[in-house]
Amino acid sequence: MLRIAIVDDHQIVRAGFRELISDELGFAIAFEASSGEEALEALSGQACDVLLLDLSLPGKSGIDVLRTVRQRYPQTRVLVLSGFPEERYALSMIRNGASGYLCKDCEPAELLAAVHTVHRGGRYLSPRTAQLLADEMLGSAAGSPHESLSEREMQVFVRLAKGASVSAIAEALSLSVKTVSTYRSRLLEKLEVSSNAELAAYAVRNGLIME
Incomplete structure (x- = not known):
């Protein structure tokens, strides 16, 4: 059973992800959290395989949570799900240890594919993030x-x-x-x-x- 945690401060967003994950065979919700502090407290007593992480959280930000998870729970894969488009944070989050980055308005099939990919130890890059990475490598990105x-x-x-x-x-x-x-x-x-x-x-x- 693939254990997934959902960290987002909006209840309606958590409910949507919960419904999607609950319908998928072999997936189980490890826990939900509405803040970075709640997420880290839950992780101390409940292991999970994939952490779905929002960046904009009250208290500790998603960036803080990513850093702590990477240090304390290296076996947990972090998939960032953000309202910010890829141009804003995707490459930075990937460089700093996230296993993938998706916008919240992605298709359900893409989210499920991303979860499977990062659980297997891979990095999930959306087509837009892959293009940004390619542009950076080729030196053609303007870059902020x-x-x-x-x-x-x-x-x-x-x-x-x-x-x-x-x-x-x-x-x-x-x-x-x-x-x-x-x-x-x-x-x-x-x-x-x-x-x-x-x-x-x-x-x-x-x-x-x-x-």
């Missing part, structure tokens, strides 16, 4: 500056863009204030902005956070 950020840089970036202070970010990510300040300086340089307000504007403009 944020696409080159590391996982940790992205974590700090999203928090700064949402208005969190350097000290709050340091506490949340178990880093020193000096380290977070260094990440902030690096982000300003890489994204070619000069303030937190411009970081936030960049994030909104590129669909990385909601207004």
